[in-house]
Structure formats: structure tokens, C-alpha cells
Amino acid sequence: MTATIDEAIALRQAGHYEASRALLTPLLARAELAARAHLHIAWSYDNQGAEQEAVPHYRQALDGALSPTERLDALLGLASTLRTLGDYASARQYFEQARHEFPKAREIDPFYAMCLYNLGQHKEAVSLLLRLLVSTTNDETIRAYRRAIELYADDLDRTW
Secondary structure: OHHHHHHHHHHHHOOOHHHHHHHHHHHHHOHHHHHHHHHHHHHHHHHHOOHHHHHHHHHHHHHOOOOHHHHHHHHHHHHHHHHHOOOHHHHHHHHHHHHHHOOOOOOHHHHHHHHHHHOOOHHHHHHHHHHHHHHHOOOHHHHOOHHHHHHHHHOOOOOO
């Protein structure tokens, strides 16, 4: 059945969303594959621009058995989709759950920062992005100011 999922992924990536979902739908009846099928159905809807339809599939995917990578993908997908739908409070809960379960997954942070911005928590959003920048950049001119950026990120409103 992995071949079926792989074929559905290829169809989705080629923009054949309905065909992708048609392959995945029968897998929903198989307990061992349902969570993965829900995840890929959710992605299909998201990629198609039908975010509202993606949400229940992300939730059902999270209720099932997923690999750690798939679970991270489902949490990040659901949180990001909820944010784009304007449900910032729910999105924040899922971003925070993802950050708790996957503390080394830096890919969560830019999306979480956008959610914080949407919630009016601009200082926290900028601070998070500054910390991400200095911890991941290879740009030597930025790295030269790492200590200063980290200091300012601690309290953006502080003056001397």
C-alpha cells in the first residue's frame, strides 16, 4: 500500500488533487493506513487552496498512528492552515504542541512567529525570528553581531 500512497503523492505534486484523493480514500478504511491517508488528503486540499477541507483530515491524521516525521508534518500543517484561516488561537495551540513535541524542529518557528504576529504579540514574534536567524545563519556579517542580536532579542524595548 505504500506504492498507492507514493502514487497519490506524485499525483498531488503534479496538481492532480482529486485523483490523488481518489487513490487515498479507500485507505481510510484500513486502520494501519488511515492516519497517513488523512495526512496526504489534508495536504492535497491545502495544496489546492481548499484549506477548510484540509482541517478535519489533519485532525484525524493526528488521532492515528503516524511516524514522528509525519506527526510533525501533520501538526505543522494543521497549525499553519488554521493560521491562514484566521483561527490564530487554535493555531497557536498546535504550534506550541509541535514545538513541545519536536523541540529541535526549527522549521516550526517562522510559522509560529507569523501566528504570534497575527495575535498582536509582535515583540515575541521578532524575538523568535532574531534568535532563529542568529542560530541558523552562515552569513559572517550577521554572525559577527550574534551576541548583540541575542541581547536585544531578550528585550526589544530596553533602552540604555
